[in-house]
Amino acid sequence: xxxxxxxxxxxxxxxxxxxxxxxxxxxxxxxxxxxxxxxxxxxxxxxxxxxxxxxxxxxxxxxxxxxxxxxxxxxxxxxxxxxxxxxxxxxxxxxxxxxxxxxxxxxxxxxxxxxxxxxxxxxxxxxxxxxxxxxxxxxxxxxxxxxxxxxxxxxxxxxxxxxxxxxxxxxxxxxxxxxxxxxxxxxxxxxxxxxxxxxxxxxxxxxxxxxxxxxxxxxxxxxxxxxxxxxxxxxxxxxxxxxxxxxxxxxxxxxxxxxxxxxxxxxxxxxxxxxxxxxxxxxxxxxxxxxxxxxxxxxxxxxxxxxxxxxxxxxxx
Ligand SMILES: Nc1nc2c(ncn2[C@@H]2O[C@H](COP(=O)(O)OP(=O)(O)OP(=O)(O)O)[C@@H](O)[C@H]2O)c(=O)[nH]1
Ligand SMILES: [Mg+2]
Numbered sequence: 001x002x003x004x005x006x007x008x009x010x011x012x013x014x015x016x017x018x019x020x021x022x023x024x025x026x027x028x029x030x031x032x033x034x035x036x037x038x039x040x041x042x043x044x045x046x047x048x049x050x051x052x053x054x055x056x057x058x059x060x061x062x063x064x065x066x067x068x069x070x071x072x073x074x075x076x077x078x079x080x081x082x083x084x085x086x087x088x089x090x091x092x093x094x095x096x097x098x099x100x101x102x103x104x105x106x107x108x109x110x111x112x113x114x115x116x117x118x119x120x121x122x123x124x125x126x127x128x129x130x131x132x133x134x135x136x137x138x139x140x141x142x143x144x145x146x147x148x149x150x151x152x153x154x155x156x157x158x159x160x161x162x163x164x165x166x167x168x169x170x171x172x173x174x175x176x177x178x179x180x181x182x183x184x185x186x187x188x189x190x191x192x193x194x195x196x197x198x199x200x201x202x203x204x205x206x207x208x209x210x211x212x213x214x215x216x217x218x219x220x221x222x223x224x225x226x227x228x229x230x231x232x233x234x235x236x237x238x239x240x241x242x243x244x245x246x247x248x249x250x251x252x253x254x255x256x257x258x259x260x261x262x263x264x265x266x267x268x269x270x271x272x273x274x275x276x277x278x279x280x281x282x283x284x285x286x287x288x289x290x291x292x293x294x295x296x297x298x299x300x301x302x303x304x305x306x307x308x309x310x311x312x313x314x315x316x317x
Pocket of ligand 2: 227
């Protein structure tokens with residue numbers, strides 16, 4: 001294990017891939033590994049890219065990679081698809097273009113699906129970010145499909161979040177979920193070669209005007225990702241946002257909030273697993289359920305009694 005971590009710190013790609021698989025599969029050794037890795041994290045800047053299926057996230061990421069490499073930045077890409085059972089090194093059909101970068105030693109691309117991390121995809125993603133951060137990547141790009149709460153959780157890990165929209169059609173601006181409006185630091189109107197692009201941009205701007213008191217006003221950047229149009233501007237906007245985050249002190253604040261949230265989650269996770277490990281061992285949960293179903297006991301006192309049997313501080317945590 002120790003060796004795997006030192007290989008990672010020495011830039012060994014196979015060690016990086018291996019470690020991501022371990023966190024993805026919730027390996028028992030995971031916590032120890034993450035503990036060893038942690039002191040080496042905190043240097044990467046994380047950029048989230050989210051949007052409806054097919055909005056052009058992968059092609060945007062693909063072109064952004066070229067901009068980043070031109071600036072001599074090393075990059076890790078994690079393509080998260082909560083709807084896909086695939087994970088691991090597999091590069092899916094729509095990501096074929098990204099294979100152009102596969103030979104570039106300074107780019108590391110990984111896709112993550114629900115396999116092996118059911119219900120814990122956002123945690124697995126966060127942990128994979130830590131691995132790539134310790135691996136020494138300057139920038140970590142997270143591509144995630146905008147389908148619901150899971151992607152909001154994932155995006156909360158990013159320092160800058162790009163929300164990708166397309167002209168009218170399917171997701172007209174009115175239908176954008178409020179949550180998505182809130183998480184966007186930059187709006188991308190991709191497929192701006194299609195009719196309605198200007199109107200979409202105008203509508204987003206009008207929405208933004210309604211809360212013009214915000215210290216950062218998200219720019220609305222039109223792109224045609226299949227033709228490499230607007231990508232340079234997009235990269236400039238990301239850099240502007242990063243500068244704003246750093247100079248205003250906001251980056252420190254949001255990272256602090258994130259750490260606080262993660263600590264709380266970690267404590268809750270430990271408490272839960274500690275408690276349930278004992279409950280399952282010592283009490284016949286089924287019997288108790290049976291009694292509650294038969295109205296011999298109520299769930300409120302049953303829960304209280306359960307807790308009374310638990311040794312909170314004994315055993316290992
Ligand atoms: N006309 C036009 N088509 C585009 C543009 N960008 C992407 N596309 C097309 O849209 C389709 C989806 O592009 P992707 O980059 O795979 O989109 P995605 O958001 O990563 O898709 P998922 O990962 O499946 O959610 C592809 O067929 C692209 O060729 C664009 O700027 N204009
Ligand atoms: Mg994609």
